[in-house]
Amino acid sequence: MSCGGGQAEGDGKLTILEWSGYEATENPDFFGPFVEKYGETFGDKLDYIFFAEDAEAYAKIQTDVAADLVHPCNSWWQLYVDNGLVQEIDTSKLSNWEHVNPALAAMGQFDGKQYFVPWDWGYESMLVRTDLVPEVPTSWADLWDPQYAGHIALWDSGEANYAMTALAFGINPWNTTPEDDEFIKQKLIELKPNVLTYWSDYTEAYDLPQTGDAWIVVNAWQDAYANADSSGYAVEYVQPAEKRLGWVCGFGISPNTADLDLAYEYIDASIADSSMAALANTYWYGPSNTNALADIDPYVVEFMELDQAASIQERTSFYRPITEEQRQIRTGIWDEVKVSQ
Structure with a gap:
């Protein structure tokens, strides 16, 4: 054996x-x-x-x-x-x-x-119900806009949310400092009033846009867009100013x-x-x-x-290999964000 x-x-x-x-x-x-x-x-x-x-x-x-x-x-x-x-x-x-x-x-x-x-x-980006949002976001940073309060679904992934937040605020996700770590954590905590729920499985990313409560599914893969589009929903798969993640x-x-x-x-x-x-x-x-x-x-x-x-x-910010220490830090940040009040 x-x-x-x-x-x-x-x-x-x-x-x-x-x-x-x-x-x-x-x-x-x-x-x-x-x-x-x-x-x-x-x-x-x-x-x-x-x-x-x-x-x-x-x-x-x-x-x-x-x-x-x-x-x-x-x-x-x-x-x-x-x-x-x-x-x-x-x-x-x-x-x-x-x-x-x-x-x-x-x-x-x-x-x-x-x-x-x-x-x-593939890509990770914002899947938006265009018939529900007051404005379609054009930047990762737009997710922090109060107009989306209670209507954002975040992927339950520390690595993804760390990278998304870094891009939103002009930080290179693959070359960060301890100061960047703290900044990103605080920004994710500040985002929580806009968060409706966390999704973890691709089937949830398929279902959430159909509920009408989740206006924006964050870090969604393009198959979620394909599913929503083919189901007849008014949706857009955003090309953020800072690039999609890949x-x-x-x-x-x-x-x-x-x-x-x-x-x-x-x-x-x-x-x-x-x-x-x-x-x-x-x-x-x-x-x-x-x-x-x-x-x-x-x-x-x-x-x-x-x-x-x-x-x-050139048009995509692809994930890059990170060390075990970096991964533990990013996972720890996300755990702290989720339990914060």
Whole structure:
């Protein structure tokens, strides 16, 4: 057995530490070549362990949860590498690697070695019910305006709210001081009169705009906009003056996996043109494979600016790896904010 109770050697099965909604058993088109190869029995080759936030995934894999593959987002990748939780990726084993956006691929490199294969990327911004707000915000800083009192839904994420607040007040979120930490904490406390609730799961970000009580869902992903828009609600996904926040998530392979070839098969299938187009058309997420654009709904291409892949980083403030100490500080700040009166 592999360390931590992983799959028995040669049993031809993968355990994947994954966000809910990405599993091949629910969305087989996201992994088309893998599903086509194994046919109706493809599900027998896959087990999933789900998580709702990166911190949960990281905690699970550190406590000997058996996983062959993990799908964290880029601000956490450095920690996985530093703690030996993933192995180097041999990109020569990925037939679709040549089409992966080089800028996104570079985020998965550490010390000149590839440790993560970027798969999905997207934005965090303000999802606004335009028929309910007196004015549509154009800046992250507008969230502090009293006109939104009691009608803002914040993501229950210390890292996200720290970054959002830093951008709102002209602070570089990835290079802060203890004075910045205190300033950001106070600003988040000052925001509380405007806060209706905290959301933690993507389904809540889908449901909240429909209640009529949440005028603005903060740090919402673009799939929440797609859901609200397709449901007939008057909504806008704001491009803040300070840039949207951006995330990239991707697959890493455990050093303890017993079926390395199957792990590479799964990852390669995930970045195939057809798989990436299916992901984009379903969730409006950006595909790491730039060759997939021809099969993506033109409206999604325009909305996500997928045809401007070379300038993604210029128009987006992507999360960056932070240290364990920085993460603890930001989580601690958020805990203090939530209990403050």
